Amino acid sequence: MIDKFLERSTYFLFTVPAIILYTLFFAYAVIVGIQYSLTDWNGISSSYNYVGFSNYTELWNNPNFRQSLLVTGKYAVMLVAGVMSLSLILALSLNSLKKFQTFTKSIYFLPAIISAVTISLIWDQVFVRVIPPIGQGLNIMELYQSPLAHPKYALIAVVIVNIWQAVALPTLIFIAGLQSVPSELYEAGRIDGASTFNRFRYITFPFLIPTITVNMVLAIKSGITSFDYAYALTGGGPVKSTNVIGIMIYNDAFQNLKFAMANAESVILFIIIAGLSFIQIRLTRKGGVH
Amino acid sequence: MNLAIRKEGLGWRILRNIILLIGVIIIMGPLYLVIVNSFKTLEEAGKGFFSFPKALHFSNYAELLSKGNYWRVVWNTTLITTGSVIIVLMINPTVAYAIARNRHKKYYKFLYLYILLGLFVPFQVIMLPLTKIMTNMNLLNPFGLILLYGALSLTRGVFLLVNYIEGMPTEIEEAARIDGCSTFKIYYLITLRLIMPMLVTLVIMDSLWFWNDFMLPLLILNKAKEFWTLPLYQYNFKTEYSFNYTMAFTSYLMAMLPIIVVYAAGQKYIIAGLTEGAIKG
Amino acid sequence: MKRSAKLSVTAMLLMSIILTACGKENVADNGNSSKSDVVKIEFFQQQGEEAIQNAYHEIIADFTKEYSNIEINMNTVPDPVKVLTSRFATNDIPPLFTDFPTQLQFKEKVKNGYIENLSDQPFIKEVNEKYLDMTVADDGGYYSLPYARNYMAVYYNINLFEQNNVKIPTTYAEFIEACRLFQSKGITPLYLPLKDVGHIFQATNIAFAPGGVEEMVKVANGEGQVEANPVFLEFAKKLRELTQYANKDAFGVSAQMMQETFANGQAAMIISGSYGRGNIKVANPNLKFGAFPLPNDTVDTTTALSGVNASLSISAKAKPEEKEAALTFLKYIARPEVAQKWSDLSGEPSIIKGTTYGDQYLQPILDFIDKGRVHDWMSSTLESAIVTELYSTTQGYLINNETPEQYLKNIDETIKLNTVK
Numbered sequence: 001m002i003d004k005f006l007e008r009s010t011y012f013l014f015t016v017p018a019i020i021l022y023t024l025f026f027a028y029a030v031i032v033g034i035q036y037s038l039t040d041w042n043g044i045s046s047s048y049n050y051v052g053f054s055n056y057t058e059l060w061n062n063p064n065f066r067q068s069l070l071v072t073g074k075y076a077v078m079l080v081a082g083v084m085s086l087s088l089i090l091a092l093s094l095n096s097l098k099k100f101q102t103f104t105k106s107i108y109f110l111p112a113i114i115s116a117v118t119i120s121l122i123w124d125q126v127f128v129r130v131i132p133p134i135g136q137g138l139n140i141m142e143l144y145q146s147p148l149a150h151p152k153y154a155l156i157a158v159v160i161v162n163i164w165q166a167v168a169l170p171t172l173i174f175i176a177g178l179q180s181v182p183s184e185l186y187e188a189g190r191i192d193g194a195s196t197f198n199r200f201r202y203i204t205f206p207f208l209i210p211t212i213t214v215n216m217v218l219a220i221k222s223g224i225t226s227f228d229y230a231y232a233l234t235g236g237g238p239v240k241s242t243n244v245i246g247i248m249i250y251n252d253a254f255q256n257l258k259f260a261m262a263n264a265e266s267v268i269l270f271i272i273i274a275g276l277s278f279i280q281i282r283l284t285r286k287g288g289v290h
Numbered sequence: 291m292n293l294a295i296r297k298e299g300l301g302w303r304i305l306r307n308i309i310l311l312i313g314v315i316i317i318m319g320p321l322y323l324v325i326v327n328s329f330k331t332l333e334e335a336g337k338g339f340f341s342f343p344k345a346l347h348f349s350n351y352a353e354l355l356s357k358g359n360y361w362r363v364v365w366n367t368t369l370i371t372t373g374s375v376i377i378v379l380m381i382n383p384t385v386a387y388a389i390a391r392n393r394h395k396k397y398y399k400f401l402y403l404y405i406l407l408g409l410f411v412p413f414q415v416i417m418l419p420l421t422k423i424m425t426n427m428n429l430l431n432p433f434g435l436i437l438l439y440g441a442l443s444l445t446r447g448v449f450l451l452v453n454y455i456e457g458m459p460t461e462i463e464e465a466a467r468i469d470g471c472s473t474f475k476i477y478y479l480i481t482l483r484l485i486m487p488m489l490v491t492l493v494i495m496d497s498l499w500f501w502n503d504f505m506l507p508l509l510i511l512n513k514a515k516e517f518w519t520l521p522l523y524q525y526n527f528k529t530e531y532s533f534n535y536t537m538a539f540t541s542y543l544m545a546m547l548p549i550i551v552v553y554a555a556g557q558k559y560i561i562a563g564l565t566e567g568a569i570k571g
Numbered sequence: 572m573k574r575s576a577k578l579s580v581t582a583m584l585l586m587s588i589i590l591t592a593c594g595k596e597n598v599a600d601n602g603n604s605s606k607s608d609v610v611k612i613e614f615f616q617q618q619g620e621e622a623i624q625n626a627y628h629e630i631i632a633d634f635t636k637e638y639s640n641i642e643i644n645m646n647t648v649p650d651p652v653k654v655l656t657s658r659f660a661t662n663d664i665p666p667l668f669t670d671f672p673t674q675l676q677f678k679e680k681v682k683n684g685y686i687e688n689l690s691d692q693p694f695i696k697e698v699n700e701k702y703l704d705m706t707v708a709d710d711g712g713y714y715s716l717p718y719a720r721n722y723m724a725v726y727y728n729i730n731l732f733e734q735n736n737v738k739i740p741t742t743y744a745e746f747i748e749a750c751r752l753f754q755s756k757g758i759t760p761l762y763l764p765l766k767d768v769g770h771i772f773q774a775t776n777i778a779f780a781p782g783g784v785e786e787m788v789k790v791a792n793g794e795g796q797v798e799a800n801p802v803f804l805e806f807a808k809k810l811r812e813l814t815q816y817a818n819k820d821a822f823g824v825s826a827q828m829m830q831e832t833f834a835n836g837q838a839a840m841i842i843s844g845s846y847g848r849g850n851i852k853v854a855n856p857n858l859k860f861g862a863f864p865l866p867n868d869t870v871d872t873t874t875a876l877s878g879v880n881a882s883l884s885i886s887a888k889a890k891p892e893e894k895e896a897a898l899t900f901l902k903y904i905a906r907p908e909v910a911q912k913w914s915d916l917s918g919e920p921s922i923i924k925g926t927t928y929g930d931q932y933l934q935p936i937l938d939f940i941d942k943g944r945v946h947d948w949m950s951s952t953l954e955s956a957i958v959t960e961l962y963s964t965t966q967g968y969l970i971n972n973e974t975p976e977q978y979l980k981n982i983d984e985t986i987k988l989n990t991v992k
Contacts, residue, residue, distance in 0.1 A: 043660055256959075
């Protein structure tokens, strides 16, 4: 009798511990956070008032916020493009290596082990001590100073540093995805005389669509919520050219006594990410191999 | 026909090797700087950041290892990472499996959406409310942090696993079910083995996250130095107006060592896990 | 089946070990009651610099010898501002902590009753009045014990000055003359860290635009404007002139790099805060360097930026015995001989009366601060949101080569945009 009950509710029981933990430690915090965004709390005072959506309307009219959104958007696009293309190429390359595969994989994996702050610090030194001599030697005016000093190039430089580290894990995910392609199909393709490129296009790619979706969603989220690299490398400068929303939220919450506003900014971020990801998941639902 | 295929293979192989080589240089470059500067004193590093150290100063390492706190911190980080990974393994695959095999039922549809939405929540929204919750529940300690990591791991873990499980053929499971296997047995004996590659990937991703995370330990464990994790310890070398980067680099390298050791030792199992799915036949 | 069962059992065992280990730590923490006569209080101390840590450790050790029933646990964490803010927000305030009493966020905390009023405490009288006055709260009371001061000054390489027969400039004209001289000899006159432009902006604005900060407050309140203000125009022109004598790669240079470069003798002067002294000494213990105030047109119109660096406060929400213990500690460190020891060990200038500062080369700036005009950091009168935005505006002026008039206009816009309603 009990067995039958257990059997029928196995799936349900599987979900119970997760739901408890998730709701208690996450969902509740999100609701409280959203609640704060509807107040005027500055983060310190013992009282606050509910102000409805006025934080949101204020943000709508704030040119700093709009500029920040633009910077974040650019950052995300560059990050996603860079990470997706590089990790795919790397996964294919590493997967097809016969010799030294493990060793090379380990090297490529090293950036993932280091924290963002360390990486930022090192690259900051590289940018400020290595680039100027090279720039002066090759007579490229843009490189006379550290790229982080130029309002035009700082963002690209920060994204490059982010990509340096961010490529490792999606590569791993892609490799896992590549493993799911049955090898017989490749054999068949080879016998049929398909070129390497066509083999990739008609055999590998369809199997990769789920992993591409996954990597893209994670990359988009990472790009839009980015904070660590921009903050450590430039603090949002020069002249706000790298002032991603993550930094704006951080400053508003901990420095400018605008905690509720910071939460409103985060909520808007959330809506953007959710919207983009859902569109993307919908689009790729049609593809894939089932 | 064979020659034509071989030629194409060669072109690809050369291109691939060049790409990989460039990548290795770009990766090892900054790492060289970390290693080289960890052997210098701050004074020497200030004079020559890029040069090879004149003499190998092990003083940074000696100082790091002899400070009693360091080993305590490594132990804390190991404890928290291991504990959290165990919880991750206990709750992520189970929920993902239940969702993946019941996509048509309302409850599971809702559950997937519920968890998926969490993926898009920026950390800043929950930062202070979470701290408040943990304070009120008296969970400002490693145990609390482990539970927290478990809970937070669900968004990414479930997302990855559900996608992976859905891409898996169901014949084996169906065969087992016809044979009279219970759902639990199927999960335990068959599914877990089949999702090994993604599970291993997830464990690697999550353990790196727990090992290197700075924000949550900062907010949850700041009350007592005995609770600190490695990132907190490392960050301490950077104060508002100074950065003892030679010591910091030393500590970064030392923090990487356990991971490298674990990876080297467990390589066989990790590779086996990652490729197990391919041998399905 | 057997193997997986074994695995899950091992996992369970591991979990229980971990949980018990954590449980033990939890208990150990709450065990304040075992020795009921020893009061333990957490001292949340924000400055992590090694010399300062040492100084506090020594003082605390001495204190414990005298008051054996009080145990002070100094707790310094990375990113202390954020952690302290979060502790306040979650009502988990440390009984004893350091903070910045001149900042608006501190005044907010006072307003909400989080901080103990120290106005009637005898040790308040031991503090140098000039700095004590900077820390007065909106209600006229004193809510912290100001302990050390900081300042922005021009640090100069004594050897380079002597070798080139340059004297310490006391007017702006002399200062520019000195820069010109160094430049002609191929020595970088001034090394600017424009990546961390903030403190340079504050130091130069306060030095070159007397009364400027108050003008900006007026703009924030909706009255007046900075545009076309002649004092500000002077400031903008002088700021630009400084960059002409500075390193060409200034925009990529951080404050730390600036201190390092100066320590290596590669620049004659830098504009730095007192906090940089420790770094310079570490990077090059043999460097002879001193400091003087950044001069304006005349000595009388020169203002130095100086404020309170370390200041200790007590939580109003702490238990009575914790407050007692904290007060005892504050009484102790306010003694001149203790403050002197602290100052010697930490290298920071103390503001307790009766202390002297050891470093003779820094006398020019210290004398000036004692006798001349001094202005506090901007965020004691101007909201920090505005101040940090002005950093970007200043960067824009310098990087994009805007005209001084444009710069002033931008300042107005920035202030108006970022005023907290």
